[in-house]
Amino acid sequence: MSTLEIVIISLIKIVIIVSVMLVSVAYLVYFERKISAWAQNRIGPNRVGWHGALQPFADLFKLVLKEDIVPDSADRKIHALAPIVALLVALSTYAVIPFGPDLEIGGYNISLVVADVNIGVLFILALTSLGVYAVTLAGWSSGSKYSLLGGIRASAQMISYEVSMGFSVAGVLLLSESLRPVAIVESQSGWMWNVIVQPIGFITFLVSAFAETNRLPFDLPEAEPELVGGFHTEYSSMKFAGFFLAEYANMIIASAFIVTLYLGGWQIPYLEKLGLSPILVTILSVGAFLLKMAALLFFFLWVRWSLPRFRYDQLMNLGWKVMFPLSLINIVWVAALIMIFG
Amino acid sequence: METTTKRRRIKDLNFWEKIYIPEIVKGLTLTLKTMFKPKFTMEYPEVRFDPSGSYRGRPVLVQEENGVERCVACGLCSRVCPALAIEVQAAETELEKERYPEKFEINMLRCIFCGFCEEVCPEEAIVMSKDYELAFSNREDAIYGKDKLFVPVKELQDRIDFLRQYK
Numbered sequence: 001m002s003t004l005e006i007v008i009i010s011l012i013k014i015v016i017i018v019s020v021m022l023v024s025v026a027y028l029v030y031f032e033r034k035i036s037a038w039a040q041n042r043i044g045p046n047r048v049g050w051h052g053a054l055q056p057f058a059d060l061f062k063l064v065l066k067e068d069i070v071p072d073s074a075d076r077k078i079h080a081l082a083p084i085v086a087l088l089v090a091l092s093t094y095a096v097i098p099f100g101p102d103l104e105i106g107g108y109n110i111s112l113v114v115a116d117v118n119i120g121v122l123f124i125l126a127l128t129s130l131g132v133y134a135v136t137l138a139g140w141s142s143g144s145k146y147s148l149l150g151g152i153r154a155s156a157q158m159i160s161y162e163v164s165m166g167f168s169v170a171g172v173l174l175l176s177e178s179l180r181p182v183a184i185v186e187s188q189s190g191w192m193w194n195v196i197v198q199p200i201g202f203i204t205f206l207v208s209a210f211a212e213t214n215r216l217p218f219d220l221p222e223a224e225p226e227l228v229g230g231f232h233t234e235y236s237s238m239k240f241a242g243f244f245l246a247e248y249a250n251m252i253i254a255s256a257f258i259v260t261l262y263l264g265g266w267q268i269p270y271l272e273k274l275g276l277s278p279i280l281v282t283i284l285s286v287g288a289f290l291l292k293m294a295a296l297l298f299f300f301l302w303v304r305w306s307l308p309r310f311r312y313d314q315l316m317n318l319g320w321k322v323m324f325p326l327s328l329i330n331i332v333w334v335a336a337l338i339m340i341f342g
Numbered sequence: 343m344e345t346t347t348k349r350r351r352i353k354d355l356n357f358w359e360k361i362y363i364p365e366i367v368k369g370l371t372l373t374l375k376t377m378f379k380p381k382f383t384m385e386y387p388e389v390r391f392d393p394s395g396s397y398r399g400r401p402v403l404v405q406e407e408n409g410v411e412r413c414v415a416c417g418l419c420s421r422v423c424p425a426l427a428i429e430v431q432a433a434e435t436e437l438e439k440e441r442y443p444e445k446f447e448i449n450m451l452r453c454i455f456c457g458f459c460e461e462v463c464p465e466e467a468i469v470m471s472k473d474y475e476l477a478f479s480n481r482e483d484a485i486y487g488k489d490k491l492f493v494p495v496k497e498l499q500d501r502i503d504f505l506r507q508y509k
Contacts (some may be wrong), residue, residue, distance in 0.1 A: 036375070038376070038377040038381075039373040039376050039377055040376070040382060041379060041380075041381055041382045041383075042375060042382065042383050043381050043383040043385070046385075075430050203363075291412075302370060302373065302374065303366075303370065305373055306366075306369045306372070306373040307366065307369055
């Protein structure tokens with residue numbers, strides 16, 4: 001393939017992924033409202049469009065029309081920068097997550113990942129750490145005590161849970177012997193999914209992912225009853241929408257990342273034994289990937305409407321005294337497995 | 343001293359509660375079950391709530407079948423009203439009851455739906471209706487005069503039966 005072809009193919013992949021991502025963010029918001037309603041014996045949005053299907057667009061339209069208010073005491077530049085950083089991080093992280101096996105179209109061998117980089121996992125961890133800056137800068141630049149408290153909580157929480165997140169990932173990397181997401185997926189062939197091989201690592205990673213995305217039961221940075229809106233108290237209009245979109249985009253990334261690391265990515269066990277045509281296999285694989293992601297996203301929403309919020313000291317206790325040792329135990333467990341089974 | 347420290351407090355969790363996961367699973371199954379239960383929501387403009395006789399909606403004046411109101415303008419309701427929402431002006435009439443309200447106004451912005459007016463009324467002339475759809479676009483519209491307050495006795499039978507039974 002020439003350079004031009006590579007650029008064109010990459011651009012097409014980027015456009016498809018970003019648009020699919022934005023639409024799925026919109027519908028994630030819709031399903032959040034629906035599931036919250038169902039969990040509380042309500043019906044949920046059902047006025048705009050078929051069963052309320054156009055509700056997210058109505059919400060967005062409302063946010064666009066709202067006045068953009070910046071507090072007098074805010075640092076205007078950083079105040080405007082924070083949601084941009086949040087969105088940038090949320091949208092660019094997806095670049096390295098593979099959503100299907102290689103595809104052959106018209107002589108081209110296209111891998112279904114925007115950037116198949118060798119350090120993919122490191123890239124994701126680095127970018128999600130950058131996401132902490134968005135929240136912290138937002139809290140700090142708003143010039144409001146609630147925002148500041150939210151920002152401080154966010155940085156403390158995300159840094160604490162990043163430790164156990166990193167150590168859980170280390171367990172996966174020991175098995176796959178590569179930081180390349182595609183290689184990680186391929187190392188989980190058959191039923192050798194990491195969720196089965198290292199269940200403790202899966203649990204610690206899942207909990208850390210909840211904490212990293214600021215979802216309940218770990219949404220202390222925005223804890224409404226105590227901090228008004230936390231770090232986004234002083235945000236309105238499209239800047240608020242930026243944080244809102246970033247939160248849901250982060251959920252999508254977190255579930256895609258969990259699928260890649262622990263649930264075998266796009267793989268369906270023993271699919272290759274059925275002897276289907278390559279195109280059908282690709283479609284089924286992408287479908288399996290999306291299905292796994294959808295199940296995890298449902299889990300995210302489901303947990304939010306079931307569990308109460310942790311207290312701050314409980315959150316820190318859980319992070320440092322439970323999740324961190326558990327993730328270390330997981331590494332020892334994986335190392336022992338490698339030693340025994342080679 | 344030792345017994346107090348060893349005694350288990352109610353808020354202390356046991357081992358299974360401390361590892362969270364069984365409790366989380368319990369909570370999750372509860373919400374999952376709830377998701378498939380029938381919904382409580384009444385889709386308002388299409389489906390309307392039909393209250394029973396015990397419901398205290400907008401206070402109205404009872405109008406007999408011949409079109410005359412029961413009210414004798416004694417002014418007790420106006421006196422008892424804690425929100426000072428009712429204004430009555432009496433006048434004489436040729437009928438047997440001798441007095442009738444020349445002007446009867448209830449300010450629905452002040453009314454608190456306590457039902458004291460109905461309780462104090464000696465003639466069973468003012469009762470709480472089932473009407474809960476109260477919306478106005480300006481303050482003048484919120485003052486209900488006789489035209490809006492008179493309701494035929496047939497429509498209020500539920501409430502009158504309720505009052506006779508329990509008042």
